[in-house]
Amino acid sequence: MSQETTHIVSYKTQIFVLLALLVLTAISVAITRIEMGPFNTAAALLIASIKASIVLAWFMHLKFESRFFTVMVAAVFILFLLVILVTFFDYSYR
Amino acid sequence: MSDSNNAHNVSYLDYKGQYKGLSAWIFSTDHKRIGLLYLYTMLAFFSVGAILGLLMKTELIAPGATIMGPKAYNALFTLHGIIMIFIIVVPGLPAVFGNFFLPIMIGAKDVAFPRLNLLSWWLYVIGILIVLTSQFLGDGPPDTGWTFYAPYSFQTPANVLPAVFGAFVMGFSSILTGINFVVTIHRMRAPGMTWFKMPLFPWTLYGTAWIQILATPVIGITLLLIVAERLLGIGIFDPALGGDPILYQHLFWIYSHPAVYIMILPGMGVISEIIPVFSKKTIFGYKAIVLSTMAIAFVGYFVWGHHMFTSGMSGRALYTFSFLTFLVAIPSAIKVFNWVSTMHKGSLDMQTPFYWAVSFIFVFMIGGLTGLVLGSLATNVHVHDTHFVVAHFHYIVFGGTGYAFMAALHYWFPKMFGRMYDLGWANLGWGIFFIGFNALYLPMFFLGMQGMPRRYYDYLPDFHGGNIISSLGAWVMISGIIIIFANLIRSARHGKKTTQKNPWGGKTLEWQVETPPTLENFEEIPTIEKGPYHFGE
16 A cells, blocks of 8 residues: 555664563562452553553554554454453452 | 466356366465355355254154263264354354455455465364364263353363364464455455445444454453363362352353354345345345444444353343343344335345245244343243253354355355256255244244253153154254255256356346356456445335
């Protein structure tokens, strides 16, 4: 297609992204030491989602693609969020 | 390239490519040949699945062990379920008719990724072979049912692993087909074919493809967790290790209920193609059908809990899933209303595809309305895990997808093979099948309400009457299937040749290309100006 362009992410950005992922991994381990009941799972899922979003945005170049793809990926995220909410709706009231 | 082998003027059946003989088929990247590869594979396995079903019904013709014992019966219903669900109805219409007709109906020469398409078929076949090994290796065939429910699936000594892993591999085939179709529909529609000028069968394939992409990974991971549970004892589903077997049911049905819509949505698309053609009338409420298709695809994601009403979910989850289940009935009813309204005051042309289409509506209505009985919390408790459920899902899955598959086969057969089948035999086969089908499954509703449980080789004498009718119905239905298949197979090889482009008077693009289509479908990609069902009234 005519609008196809190659975007090269700088090493500096790549390293920042890697560091962000490592920090978030450390946080997701550390947070398990705090007793928050069912919110421990929610926190783990939230951190994992942030990490996935970072990977999608920079490593998988979603940030540099057309807005259409971002909307599609966001729709998928919302769908899975709803699926997870409905599943945990059962567990919360058991 | 010589003119006699030009991609524009030689039929896809006659085209001589790089390979010869069987290799010309199993290594072909032509979407039409791949569609036929799926068709032949499915028809072969459907025959196996149907024979297994017939053996089960023969066992149930009288109380006690008639032709088999409990172990064989358990293995039979498991294999019957795995074949019919994972090998036949999930790939079903998209893999056969989607592959064959999607590119043609949107004015494209092939799907977006032809090699990926061929890989999908290969993964499908490899998955089947892995599943089949479960029958012959290890400690006997699996006896879990096609749902592989925990904790039994990781406790039984039966050979569950290959069956689970085979289903996992077939899942990849489904995902790849879904990706291919989404990209094809987004990027390869003919000039002028806006979203709302696209025919309804591609629309339903689009909705289905999204479900294939988004839901299938869930079952893939769930099945892998069963493997991990069996091999490593990770304890995610095992209550003895702090796991939760109900979590398995959640994860399984998060895929497997949307999978019902993978099965039925393309069927609804086929019916939406056939009804206007044989009513000689523009379809009633095109946009309503499109929107209801997408609504079914979306809402269908959130109703999985109705498979688990007696499993021990929380009360609030029960109410929520029951409410959502009733919600999904609305877009389904919109479609039925639109089909009936299309036929109203139409000039009905009573041909075999139309018989299949209207009988689809009839059996789908019975399946759909009995689904409301199962969607209600109180009545569900009464009929849960009884023959009522078996009757309901056969009316939906076999009655829906199966009838739509037969409708599609009889509708597109002359285009696919360049030959016509015998209409008399086709109508007779349909009539016998329809009578047998209802005789087989209708008594199961009553047996279920009387309390006959599913998945038992034996029953109390009180249930004998209904079972006799049901078992005889199975034999009648199989007779119908034999007539239908014999007619189609004979006609594909020796039927009257036809090059007529449009035998039924359809308006969509597949009826404007050669019969059978040339390798690249179109010499020149058409420009679309009108809607797909413009009958000019």
